[in-house]
Amino acid sequence: MKVNLASNILKILLILFAVGVIFLGVYVLPIMAEQMVDLYPEIQYAKLPILIVCQALLGLLLLGIGIILHLLLVFDRGKTFSQPFIRGLEILSGMCILASIVLIFLLQYLKNLGGPDPLTGLIMTGTISIILIVASVIMLIRSIVKKAIIYKDDYDLTV
Numbered sequence: 001m002k003v004n005l006a007s008n009i010l011k012i013l014l015i016l017f018a019v020g021v022i023f024l025g026v027y028v029l030p031i032m033a034e035q036m037v038d039l040y041p042e043i044q045y046a047k048l049p050i051l052i053v054c055q056a057l058l059g060l061l062l063l064g065i066g067i068i069l070h071l072l073l074v075f076d077r078g079k080t081f082s083q084p085f086i087r088g089l090e091i092l093s094g095m096c097i098l099a100s101i102v103l104i105f106l107l108q109y110l111k112n113l114g115g116p117d118p119l120t121g122l123i124m125t126g127t128i129s130i131i132l133i134v135a136s137v138i139m140l141i142r143s144i145v146k147k148a149i150i151y152k153d154d155y156d157l158t159v
Helices: 002-039 041-076 083-112 118-158
Strands: none
Touching: 002 041, 041 083, 083 118
16 A cells, blocks of 8 residues: 555656646746847857757656656556566666767757856756666666566466
8 A cells, every 4th residue: 555655646746747847848948048048149040959959858858757657557557577667667768868868969069159158067967977877777677677577487487
């Protein structure tokens, strides 16, 4: 019962987070882009490509939240030790790696425009590091679950 309650609370929090991400992508990011163009008029031509990349990254985040919700449903059904669960973890880790690669290219693109200010560069570098750490943890969980499936199958055969 406690695990089910924790799973339901996590689902609610993820849905609230997803609503916040949608608000950020639809309303806040375009306003921020306009403010940045007002501060740095020389990046006028780069505003739209950077905005599109940022919104695409938020879309990738929303897709990842959807996959996590799907994995929670699989977990609730008691099918944690199954191929769909492992496949979901593989997709999540791949999406993390893709997001970090896109952020690295975005950072390089900003450097070609004169570079982001030091705080923005540190935030982007930190974000890339956090995303790669999350990808590593997801890959570790995947390998643990995969080995547990093998042990579970061996145990089922001996009984």
